[in-house]
Amino acid sequence: MKINSYLIGLLFLCNLTLQAQKEITLADVWKNGTFAQRSIQNLNWAADGQSYLELKAGKIIKTNIQDPTKSEVLFDEKGTKMASGETIRVQKFSLSNDEQKILIGTASEPIYRRSSTETNYVFDRATQSLSLLAAGGKQMHASFSPDGKKVSFVRENNLYWVDLTTGTEKAVTTSGKLNAIIHGVCDWVYEEEFSFSKAFAWSPDSKKIAFYTFDESQVPVYNMQMWGDLYPKEYRYKYPKAGEANSTVSLSIANIESASIQKVDVGPIKDQYIPRMKWTKSADVLAYIRLNRLQNHMELIHHSISKANETIVYEEKSDTSIEIESIGNDITYLNDQKSFIFTSEKSGFKHIYLQDFTAGKQQAITQGNWEVDDLYGFDEKSKTLYFNSTERTPIGRDVYQIQLNGSGKKLIAGTTGTNTATFSPDFSYYILTHSSAKSPSKITLHNTKAGLMRVLEDNAKLASQLTEYGISTREFFEIPLANGDHLNGYVIKPANFDTSKKYPILMHVYGGPGSQQVLDSFPGADFFWYQMLLKKGYLIYCIDNRGTGARGVAFKKITYQNLGKIEVEDQIFAAKYLGGLPHVDASRIGIWGWSYGGFMSANCLMQGASVFKAAISVAPVTNWRFYDSIYTERYQRTPQENPHGYDDNSPVNHVDKLKGNLLLVHGTGDDNVHFQNSVALEEALIKANKQFQSFYYPNRNHGIYGGNTRLHLYQMMTDFLEKNL
Known part of the structure; x- marks a missing residue:
């Protein structure tokens, strides 16, 4: 008793x-920002390496590392007015190298993923004066010259610079034209797939500007109807789909003093890519990467201005593709002006190498069956490199240092979870961001030699909310494969999980090349939606199929020329595996995904018709023939070369297999994965006489957001799951 x-x-x-x-x-998640992680706005290092900068409540603040009480307000938007009496709202800022002038961007208007236009102002700290950078319209990518005396920018497809001493504006180019010629910024496909928009760079001596020119006159036009007025407006832009004409891309160098332009000889082949450009340590030598259209042959080339010639200093070939993020992002030139550090996947895993381009010698600095995720930089004084890697586990990230000769590798930030760092210019300090599946982001300041100095942001409020709301965290596990390998996964279970019950499950999938969803880091807003679904009786699973990242080339590139085949097979295999667990109701397995994940979820519902009961496909690619040239051909080659790779795993060609419940969602203003994709899938489903649900968001882009949009979307998805799963 x-x-x-x-x-x-x-x-x-x-x-x-x-x-x-x-x-x-849902209002907590998508309207009120209840679970938003706090960060530090515009956090960056000051040039002296002894201070850091941040934007806080409209103030640009410089904080001394050793003594934070000595923080200095460099600019206060409330206390600073133009001669006209106007004040401005700071949205972005940068300082000249001597920190005497501040470039302030405001009234920003987004264009695509990485581009926007702003109105820019220059604040002179000595005179405490605020002046408009340039009249004539908003600018893009306004940037100080190294000497701080000039600012360059792009306006309406042309490159300009302003002499800050006289206020004189000068045009570097004048032939820019909408949907035809672009100077100094990228076309759509470069911005999206090579991950940069600013396409110009000042030389180290501030006397020259190197810049890209995109001739997109032969690129086919894609047009979107923008709804709202009595007659819909048409938005037209150049978008090269797989196998179609790309922009012809060239490089030039503008001499500021002589107002002359020198063309860079990028070779006789027009149908190629120049995915990276940067100055070496010499103001006479510009480096750029040349990549063939199949993206399996790359060359690093040096252009000498004085000699007007090109020298290939490094070359790499692959049977599959060479991803620019794996080799072009991390090129670091040394002060000796004869060598550089770079990363490559040529060993089967991404590692760091030292190349002596004068002697043609190469040395591996890191090696092993793990990946370098990011090269932070090189300290010339101590001959030490700092980098981020997956050596401990592919589902985590840690910060290491190593000597240039490959000795002395040392873990300097490796708390369980995901650790990323930004180092001061002299590498004396670093700011570390750490999170895990169980704890939100914590931002801390460290002395590279002595360790932790202080906490800058701990997200204590969010951490306490995890208890207040009874949040269930992710548990990681592995699913064994027949070949002896495994798939990484996570599960989220309710606090009152009952092993004797049978639960319906919802699987989340992305699955695209090199991506990773199963990561020991604090998740985003979807995670809190999942908490709602737990209360409604679901379990949440996520599996990273073969083709995803952080596990080496063989694992990642097994999907080459066959996107959607092995990935879908793995998700179906995983669903069957989960369905065999004693607590899973195998008759109620659902799957959902966005973008590549939308492609995957639609395919899984059709090709795994006997396994999946329901799927939500948001903004999916439904036929790779509809997607852009650079991304698609990187993994598929062209449709002309590889038609079966495009067609065999398009969900459009598997609609006859559909048995379960499908919800198809897309934004009509999606500039990335065109609305055309969902229209094509709908047409195929109708022809096959298959019933489904669909919903389209007027004028919304690939992110499908704005106002109540996300709240509306997630309510609809919740209702769909409750009814159909």
Whole structure:
């Protein structure tokens, strides 16, 4: 009787605890920002390496590392006015190298993923004066010259620079034209797939500007209807689909003093890519990468201005493709002006190498069956490199240092979870961001030699909310494959998980090349939606199929020329595996995904018709023939070369297999994955006489957001799951 009374009391207390926990609503997740992680706005290092900069409540603040009480307000938007009496709102800022002038961007208007236009102002700290950078319209990518005396920018497809001493504006180019010629910024496909928009760079001596020119006159036009007026407006832009004509891309160098332009000889082949350009340590030598259209042959080339010639200093070939993020992002030139550090996947894993381009010698600095995720930089004084890697585990990230000769590798930030760092210019300090599946981001300041100095942001409020709302965290596991390998996965279970029950499950998938969803880091907003679904009786699973990243080339590139085949097979295999677990109801397995994940979820529902009961496909690619040239051909080659790779795993060609419940969602203003994709899938489903649900968001882009949009979308998805799963 005593034991029974104790158990009854314990159950009563547990029930009270559960009742006391706050309930999550969709408004908490998508409207009120209840679970938003706090960060530090515009956090960056000052040039002296002894201070850092941040934007806080409209103030640009410089904080001394050793003594934070010595923080200095460099600019206050409330206390600084133009001669006209106007104040401005700071949205972005940068300082000249001597920190005497501040370039301030405001009234920003987004264009695509990485581009926007702004109105820019220059604040002179000596005179405390604020002046408009340039009249004539908003600018893109306004940037100080190294000497701080000039600012360059792009306006309406032309490159300009302003002499800050006289206020004189000068045009470097004048032939820019919408949907024809672009100087100094990227076309759509370069911006999206080579991950940069600013396409110009000042020389180290501030006397020259190297810049790209895109001739997109032969690129086919894609047009979108923008709804809202009595007659819809048409938005037209150049978008090269797989196998179609790309822009012809060239490089030039403008001499500021002589107002002359020198063309860079990028070779006789027009149908190629120049995915990176940067100055070496010499103001006479510009480096750029040349990549063939198949993206399996890259060359690093040096252009000498004085000699007007090109020298190939490094070359790499691959049977599959060479991804620019794996080799072009991390090129670091040394002060000796004869060598550089770079990363490559040529060993089967991404590692760091030292190349002596004068002697043609190469040395591997890191090696092993793990990946370098990011090369932070090189300290010339101590001959030390700092980098981020997956050596401990592919589902985590840690910060290391190593000597240039490959000796002395040392873990300097490796708390379980994901650790990323930004180092001061002299590498004396670093700011570390750490999070895990169980803890939100914590931002801390460290002395590279002595360790932790102080906490800058701990997200204590969000951490406490995890308890207040009874948040269930992710648990990681592996699914064995027949070949002896495995797939990484995670599961989220409710606090009152009952092993004797059978639960319906919702799987989340992205699955695209080199991506990673199963990562020991604090998740985003979807995670809190999942908490709502747990309360409704679901379990949440996510599996990273073969083709995803952080596990080497063989694992990642097995999908080459066959996107959607092995990835879908792995997700179906994983669903069957999960369906065999004693607590999973194998008759109620659902899957959802966005973009590549939308492609995957639609395919899984059709090709795995006997396994999946329901799927939500948001903004999916449904036929790779509709997607852009650079991304698609990187993994598929062209449709002309590889038609079966494009067609065999298009969900459009598997609609006859559909048995379960499909919800198809797309934004009509999606500039990335065109609305055309969902239209094509709908047409195929109608022809096959298959019933499905669909919903389209007017004028919304690939992110499908703005106002109540996300709230509306996630309510609809919740209702769909409750009805159909």
